[in-house]
Amino acid sequence: MKKQGCEVEGIDINYMIRTKATDQPSIIISSTPQLIREEDGHVAQDEAKTEERSCSGVRHVLKNVNCIAKPREILAIVGPSGAGKSSLLKILAGKASSQSGCILVNQEPVDKAQFKKNSGYVTQKDTLFPLLTVEETIMFSAKLRLCLPQEQLCSRVKSLILELGVSHIARTRIGDDRVRGISDGERRRVSIGVEIIHDPKVLILDEPTSGLDSTSALQIIDMLKLMAESRGQTIILSIHQPEYRIVKLFNTILLLSNGIVLHHGTMDLLGVNLRLVGLELPLHVSVVEFAIDSIETIQQQQKCQQFMLVFEKSKKGGKWLETRKYIKP
Template sequence: MNADGFPVVPVGGHSGHVEADYGDIGGKPADVTDDQSLSQSMSRVAAADGTDISFDPYFATREDANRNQSTTKYNRQPLTLKWEDLKFEVPVGRSATGLPCLKGNEEKGMKTILSGCSGEIRPGGLLAIMGSSGAGKTTLLNLLAGRVTSAKGSQSTGRVLVNGEKRDFSKFRQVASYVLQDDDLFAELTVREQVEFGAMLRLPNTMPVEKKQLAVDRVITELSLSKVANTNIGNELVRGVSGGERKRVSIGTELVTNRSMLFLDEPTRGLDAFNALNVISTLRRLAYNGRTVVTTIHQPRSNIYSMFDMLLLLSQGRVMYFGPAKDAVAYFSALSFHCPAQFNPANYFIDLVSVDSRSPDAEAVTKKRVAVLADKYSNSAPMITEYGEDSEAGSQRIANEADTQLRKRKYQNSWFTEVRYLAVRACKQMVRERTANFSRLGQTIVFSIVLGLIWLNAGRNDTAADARSLVGILFFLLINQCFGGAVAV
């Protein structure tokens, strides 16, 4: 019996606590199999009614066994994304604004955000971009997603290839989706309505409504949102779904068009460890279904780290490591930087490549270490990957599919259809915003009484004063309606 009164039955002859060594691959000890690690890390615990309530800490890693069992894996065009020698610079000092700088800030020139970044991610792979704050993670993600080419005064060099061909931005946006850090969703809409709205506007008008509804149902099921499909999304002020579910709704809104490539900026931001695990599990499942998934993430827990196929580690805009996530610990160990046992590799890597600015001496040492690691990586041979699909085999089929899928209209629906769906959404929001509606009603009643008292019996006579009063009333009502509409928006 344990401390809570549950009967404990040892599995495989083991009992007691078994320490897990995260120092090898970040998910489980490298020298044991799945079955062995299960028996060593878990004892079967039964509730009073005999229900098995035991917990497997490696359940996320064990899902690898179903990696290639998806029935929808080839329902979309596979895309391989490759980037070569990406560099991004922004102006600083006088060059940034064209105005004189404050005293002490006269330095001007270009600041390098990214320097010589290269890599590749294939269909079926999940790439995690990690690094400390200011390392250039979001900048790299935006460059890969085609959201940043060259801002005012900035300069970008290098090239991005899609299936070996130069990227066409107009076509690339039709097969790739981008999920922002913040969930810009409507709190008054339900989960299903939010996903439906994206489907109705972004799927072609030639597709029957029944097929669009099937696509919505498939996305909701794939993201494990069926239980909250009819629940309002909510926000900080309006009660709704949980943070992890809200993040999955954001992913589903982009996923409903069956895009082949998915970019996400900090999808676990603001989530607790369990909800973060659920979100990354969803992304891994989406990747294994044939998509190419690229995400930035900040210090994931160890079993989240074990889900990544590829890891790109950045520091000060330079690549510290790019290759299979499971080989990162061995790579740094070969450079005499050993990740301690029972230590989260993600935390170790962030600490290893971060610049410590608390003192001049610490800053100098850490900058030197970052420079050495960057030079070591740039001089090392490319690492062999063993994941995803071989997109080169059958490249002609992929090219034909690309021509079919990318040859689309700029707008999938007519302007009348878009206005109709926007009007329906606005009406639903207005009806469901009870607090705002009561506020508007109270404001209208108060203004009606006040204005009625001010202009009481005005305009009953045909005098010039009454005419001016009528003009004043009409002017005030017009201004009130204009400003009231602006406040409502």
């Protein structure tokens, strides 16, 4: 892990799950994707034999997914339910293993043990203790993760409570259905605090705005944006149909559908790509929300117009650089 930050990159990630028991051992899909390479100024299609043996009870959740998240930025993974957002987050966080592909941190193969120590993972459903106060909850996490004297622990906890904006409820119990406690938005802030008390370089969040009202959701994303910029963190999150004010805070959008990447880039580039397939963004509608609602149309239009998203690799300075562009084969 480099001190200046962590660039996290996923390359050709394939992930499959077994949906039901089978009498015979399952044969995982084995395939070699078609590559489009530019050599000597000519675009040529490298035809590789593709062997696909689908076996009953196996679902292909992620298909050749490529993504990159940079320090001081937020990468938002968006898409409809079942698109593979949570599965991709778990693989990037080291909570699950893909059948093929690799994860790079600062352009080096990830050391999973080290990465877990230097990252935080916030689940969609929190696991906070209802009878502990906000301060006690964060202190408990600090004692587990940090080897510091009590005085330094207290100082760090108080500083983080202030940064999270929960000073006014520091001595309030978390609560649950039986014990009255803090609000849902405040619970989400505390859940984030538990995972960043050790100042991780990478923070991964699964639907951090789920179940929150629009104002609370905006405040959470705004807080994460500030953390990314001030702490130099790399933040990767999944979100379901964010509103326009929230979308503006994202640096990069990764649009998934049925485990396939339809877009990876800025919000402005997403608008350009939508126009390429003949879709015009209506007034007062978020481009991300419109893209999610129009996924079927996007896939049909791309197929009809035969536009393909390709990953072109060129060797420069001893390193492989990846660029993305649309070409018409």
